[in-house]
Amino acid sequence: MPKAAAFIDRDGTLTAEVGYVNHPKRLRLLPRSAEAIRQLNAAGLAAVVTTNQTGVARGYFSEEVLHAVNDELVSQLKREGAHLDGIYVCPHHPTEGEPPFRARCDCRKPRPGLMLRAAAELGLDLAASTVVGDKPSDVLAARRVGARGVLVLTGYGLGEWEYRRDQFPVEPDHVAGDLLDAVEWILARRVE
Numbered sequence: 001m002p003k004a005a006a007f008i009d010r011d012g013t014l015t016a017e018v019g020y021v022n023h024p025k026r027l028r029l030l031p032r033s034a035e036a037i038r039q040l041n042a043a044g045l046a047a048v049v050t051t052n053q054t055g056v057a058r059g060y061f062s063e064e065v066l067h068a069v070n071d072e073l074v075s076q077l078k079r080e081g082a083h084l085d086g087i088y089v090c091p092h093h094p095t096e097g098e099p100p101f102r103a104r105c106d107c108r109k110p111r112p113g114l115m116l117r118a119a120a121e122l123g124l125d126l127a128a129s130t131v132v133g134d135k136p137s138d139v140l141a142a143r144r145v146g147a148r149g150v151l152v153l154t155g156y157g158l159g160e161w162e163y164r165r166d167q168f169p170v171e172p173d174h175v176a177g178d179l180l181d182a183v184e185w186i187l188a189r190r191v192e
């Protein structure tokens with residue numbers, strides 16, 4: 001049976017927003033992120049990271065560095081007993097850098113490609129899933145795959161919500177203080 005998932009943005013949602021993460025040592029989990037992932041693991045929801053990383057297209061860091069940073073994410077979570085079911089990355093930018101990463105891809109959020117690929121590979125039920133992120137593009141991506149969208153107030157979220165919400169293309173289904181609050185909302189409204 002297809003599984004419900006939480007599609008979790010990386011920078012500003014799961015980890016601190018520090019600009020381009022061009023070295024594994026720059027990666028910092030937010031304080032309650034490991035607990036949030038542990039709760040998803042315990043509840044049987046897939047925990048899937050979906051992240052735009054235009055630093056690759058812009059030439060700020062290589063795919064090798066991107067992989068090293070994501071390996072660091074996996075090991076920091078593992079040390080805290082938390083497990084990710086997948087990490088899906090858009091390395092593209094529509095106008096910056098050089099091909100193949102300068103591309104009008106289908107995976108740069110708010111486009112749905114990352115979620116669609118994860119759903120096909122991991123057997124996920126998009127209609128039962130939720131996208132969590134700190135930008136309106138995360139919420140719009142949710143809408144495009146028929147999932148719910150939760151805005152967190154970490155990262156860019158607080159500023160987006162306080163100062164720019166009148167420009168949001170779609171309303172979040174929920175606004176949460178951080179990822180753990182988002183996960184608690186997801187688990188509380190889950191239909192068995």
Ligand SMILES: [Mg+2]
Pocket residue numbers: 009010011012013133134135155
């Ligand atoms: Mg983000």
Ligand SMILES: [Zn+2]
Pocket residue numbers: 089090091092105106107108
């Ligand atoms: Zn892409």
